[in-house]
Amino acid sequence: MTSSELRLREAGSSGREFTRLWLVALATYGVGDVVTTVALTRFVPRLSEGNLLLAALLNSHGNLGLIGLKLAVFAGCLAISLYGARTADRFVYYLPPALLAVVGGFTTAYNLRLLFG
Known part of the structure; x- marks a missing residue:
């Protein structure tokens, strides 16, 4: 275990939380947003990328x-x-995956609204 891992553990952070946050970010920003954007650009010709x-x-x-x-x-x-x-x-450690998850969740929901609305 590295010294930075020890310091993060002492601060109450765990690798499991980190992994879960990055999986949520991957699911929403990486998969959800990409799939819905591709579906919109391919199947809804009246819409264009904003x-x-x-x-x-x-x-x-x-x-x-x-x-x-x-x-x-x-x-x-x-x-x-x-x-x-x-x-x-901890702030810099957790902010990027949390931000990607929020942005990905919002854009996925927005794209689904456009796709089915």
Whole structure:
């Protein structure tokens, strides 16, 4: 066990909580948002992507552009979270997966509303 892991354990953090938060972030931001965005862009031609960066990536690279951007954001957030683990900063440790889970949950719900509404 590394010193940063010991400091986080002393601060009341556990690897299990961390893993669960990242699984929720992956499910909502990584899977839910991607699947619903692809469904919207493919099956609802009257709608277009509202995010200008995503729209440009979808127009130039298709779904691979969307997935690439999501992977880059996910990797960046994971790096920030691991930095928080190394410095034993619980806020920096937990904020990225929590933020991705909230954003992913909101965008997935919004996309489903657009898809079925």
